[in-house]
Amino acid sequence: MVRIMGAMIALLMTALPVQAGNSLIAPGAKILVAKSTLAVTPASEWNKLGARPGRNSESWTLDGDGLNEITFYGGIPDGRTLFREVDKRNRPLPKVSGTMLITDIPALLESSYRIALNTPLMSIESVEPARFAGAAGVRFTYSYTRPDSEVRRLGEARAAMIGGLLYMTTYEAPALYYFARDLTAFRQIADSAAL
Amino acid sequence: MRRPAALSGIAFALIAAAPLPPYTPAYEPTGVDERGMWMQADEAERQMRDSPFVLRDPALNAYVRGILCRTVGQDRCQSTRLYIQRLPIFNATMYPNGMMTVWSGLLLRVRNEAELGAVLGHEFGHFEQRHSLEGFKRARGLGDLLTWTALLSPTLYSSMATSAIGGFYSFSRGQETEADLLGLAYLAQSPYPAASAAPVWERLMAEADATAAGRKRKVKAHRYSAGFFASHPTELTRATYLRDAAAKANDPGYPAAAAYRAALAPFIGDFLTDQIKLNDFGGTDYLLGQLAADGWTPDLLYARAELYRQRGNPRDLVSAAQFYQQAIDGGFAGAEAQRGLGLSLLRSQQLDAGKEALRRYLDATPAAPDAAMIGALVGQ
Numbered sequence: 001m002v003r004i005m006g007a008m009i010a011l012l013m014t015a016l017p018v019q020a021g022n023s024l025i026a027p028g029a030k031i032l033v034a035k036s037t038l039a040v041t042p043a044s045e046w047n048k049l050g051a052r053p054g055r056n057s058e059s060w061t062l063d064g065d066g067l068n069e070i071t072f073y074g075g076i077p078d079g080r081t082l083f084r085e086v087d088k089r090n091r092p093l094p095k096v097s098g099t100m101l102i103t104d105i106p107a108l109l110e111s112s113y114r115i116a117l118n119t120p121l122m123s124i125e126s127v128e129p130a131r132f133a134g135a136a137g138v139r140f141t142y143s144y145t146r147p148d149s150e151v152r153r154l155g156e157a158r159a160a161m162i163g164g165l166l167y168m169t170t171y172e173a174p175a176l177y178y179f180a181r182d183l184t185a186f187r188q189i190a191d192s193a194a195l
Numbered sequence: 196m197r198r199p200a201a202l203s204g205i206a207f208a209l210i211a212a213a214p215l216p217p218y219t220p221a222y223e224p225t226g227v228d229e230r231g232m233w234m235q236a237d238e239a240e241r242q243m244r245d246s247p248f249v250l251r252d253p254a255l256n257a258y259v260r261g262i263l264c265r266t267v268g269q270d271r272c273q274s275t276r277l278y279i280q281r282l283p284i285f286n287a288t289m290y291p292n293g294m295m296t297v298w299s300g301l302l303l304r305v306r307n308e309a310e311l312g313a314v315l316g317h318e319f320g321h322f323e324q325r326h327s328l329e330g331f332k333r334a335r336g337l338g339d340l341l342t343w344t345a346l347l348s349p350t351l352y353s354s355m356a357t358s359a360i361g362g363f364y365s366f367s368r369g370q371e372t373e374a375d376l377l378g379l380a381y382l383a384q385s386p387y388p389a390a391s392a393a394p395v396w397e398r399l400m401a402e403a404d405a406t407a408a409g410r411k412r413k414v415k416a417h418r419y420s421a422g423f424f425a426s427h428p429t430e431l432t433r434a435t436y437l438r439d440a441a442a443k444a445n446d447p448g449y450p451a452a453a454a455y456r457a458a459l460a461p462f463i464g465d466f467l468t469d470q471i472k473l474n475d476f477g478g479t480d481y482l483l484g485q486l487a488a489d490g491w492t493p494d495l496l497y498a499r500a501e502l503y504r505q506r507g508n509p510r511d512l513v514s515a516a517q518f519y520q521q522a523i524d525g526g527f528a529g530a531e532a533q534r535g536l537g538l539s540l541l542r543s544q545q546l547d548a549g550k551e552a553l554r555r556y557l558d559a560t561p562a563a564p565d566a567a568m569i570g571a572l573v574g575q
């Protein structure tokens with residue numbers, strides 16, 4: 001087990017060079033995220049990644065985005081994709097619709113991941129009602145494996161459609177060890193979300 | 196005797212003379228380049244053995260292998276190991292060490308054993324001719340992934356080629372033609388009809404057109420004549436010379452469509468789900484129509500309903516509700532059809548009927564992973 005863990009971490013770390021442009025998120029202070037009015041108050045310290053997944057989003061990590069990653073989506077409007085297109089011409093991503101039901105949000109994330117990451121190994125594991133950013137929304141869990149690393153990752157997300165815009169936060173980490181370790185920290189941040 | 200213009204000399208020799216070239220079993224690599232290439236292929240195969248993308252169902256594996264063996268013959272077949280990968284793309288690959296991969300997107304798109312045999316025979320043709328060695332010497336490249344799938348999703352390979360799936364080898368245009376015609380010669384000697392290769396290419400072209408049209412892109416007519424990549428025969432050229440050569444071979448054969456449908460039945464639902472989630476409305480709707488050539492089964496109706504609900508235009512939601520209902524009336528086994536029906540009706544503002552369908556879903560599957568969420572929607 002230890003040997004496997006060591007090998008896995010080595011694999012993940014080599015794939016994750018420290019990127020320039022990252023900045024520290026101080027604990028205990030309310031902060032606006034994803035270039036939006038979505039605010040969270042983390043109880044512990046995080047690193048904000050310099051690279052944004054898309055125009056209205058941002059990602060945080062503790063040890064590198066392959067080991068633990070929180071992403072905030074700050075009000076994605078009708079007609080926009082969840083994140084930047086990888087190949088708009090040949091593999092266009094599905095778009096947010098203002099008339100989406102709450103149950104369509106996990107399906108949108110699933111399809112976007114399958115296309116962007118080239119993997120059919122992405123599935124939604126559970127979906128339940130939950131409040132997010134002061135609105136009636138959804139909490140869902142998922143798992144996925146990318147063909148280029150083959151490490152199984154787990155995810156948990158909280159989302160709501162508010163005024164026709166999609167607000168969401170996701171947390172992802174390898175199923176082995178990391179996901180469980182930082183799940184509580186994520187849930188605290190998701191609970192603190194407010195508009 | 197007149198020769199079709201598109202038929203090359205080697206093709207003519209193979210088809211007209213019928214006997215296959217002598218085959219050397221248990222071939223071992225010679226020379227530095229070839230040994231290096233085999234080592235890479237062996238490494239790729241070690242990764243493949245542990246890959247979570249490999250479908251390990253013994254019955255499915257035995258069935259697909261059986262088709263390869265009936266196509267190329269038992270002696271040739273013995274030198275291959277076959278891996279079925281869950282990847283929703285039309286593709287098969289052959290490595291120089293005898294590893295063959297067959298992707299689920301290919302299994303979804305062929306209509307019978309003979310069509311699958313045609314594609315696998317083509318791949319085996321590269322192997323038998325040791326085409327990869329020449330490709331390796333020229334440049335380490337992408338290989339047959341290009342050949343089969345360039346048409347459907349041209350830029351997938353950049354990520355696929357660098358993935359754990361391993362290195363691919365690029366083949367020249369002449370090698371492609373050689374593999375096509377050797378594949379046809381296998382078919383002609385097999386229980387399958389040699390005429391099975393051309394229809395595969397023709398449907399691939401039509402699907403690519405439907406994908407483009409669905410994305411409001413111009414359908415590229417020149418692809419049929421000018422070629423997708425200069426180094427490869429165009430799809431139209433291939434379909435044409437394969438059809439001509441098959442006519443020459445004139446073997447009746449048995450395509451085994453019913454057996455194919457029966458063997459694939461346990462997997463088709465999953466393969467369809469993978470396809471539907473690719474956000475390719477036009478291509479997928481075309482594909483479903485092809486699969487429904489002998490009638491819309493409940494599985495296909497459910498898949499079509501999901502496709503339409505996913506696109507979600509107001510008229511799509513009306514169509515989706517109809518397809519779900521037809522699937523249910525036709526005996527679709529899963530409660531998820533009630534779920535889809537209910538959600539389509541809710542989005543169409545038919546709240547009462549929608550909630551009724553969702554209640555039927557919950558009654559049938561109270562422990563569904565989204566039961567709590569659906570329960571909240573119907574106010575339970």
Ligand SMILES: [Zn+2]
Pocket residue numbers: 317318321339342366371374
């Ligand atoms: Zn080929």
